[in-house]
Amino acid sequence: MALKDAGTHTMLPTLCEEFGLPMPATDGSKHDRMTASFDATADADLPAVAHKLLVRYPPDATTRNQIQDILWSDSRCPPIPKRYRREIARRLNSEELYWDVRRFDDLLERLWILDADDWLNLLGGKPSGLRADIHQHVHRNPED
Template sequence: MADQMDVARLRSLIDDFLRDAYQQHGHQDLPALCGQLHLPEPPPQEGHSKHQRLKASLQACPDGGLEAVAEAVLDSQPLAGRERNRLEDVLWLGRPHVRIPGRARRELAREFDLSDHLNYPTASWPC
């Protein structure tokens, strides 16, 4: 079962990343960055800021290409955990998956000894 990927939300999250990424790159670096991220070639520099050029490149990207762009962002760029999680959540929503009810997850968690995998020294197991 797969839900529809929220293309508008995915585009917005990528734009948030690009808003920060332009600060780390010069105008001359933007074509290479766009190539690395699977985005179309940015418009020429004349009269455009770096963010405007990256935003135009993202707007020129078809909806079907956003998944590849998001994957490239996740693979090649350091992201804060919260940003990474948001991007992954939207990206994975469109992929086939099986919903596992909370009760089943809790029952499985009780059956497994997770102490070697979790680093909570003050917690007592099982919860």
């Protein structure tokens, strides 16, 4: 859903205030008004606007990842070696981690891009990507 579709023309000032955007002009289409409001926002304020967008109107996983990559590109964090991540994963008891496989899969769907190539799956090809790995190593063979 585009942000302009989150409300009517009369709701745009409230929506802009919610995100910390300047009040939009009163004339023009919703798209034009929202674009003008974003354009008038100071560059220093855009990360806060993006964070609010992610929380209040979560986009699809691909768009969310792109926004987060930009937001996190300036942050300094210590690298976590793969060995540590594997040790943590081994110690997690999958039965306690999730009780309902569908809900667990729905959570993963919201957090990551699970399908590498949807067209391949539609054409009857062998599933690949993160979803196939999760199905293989978490659901079918949890001891892997």
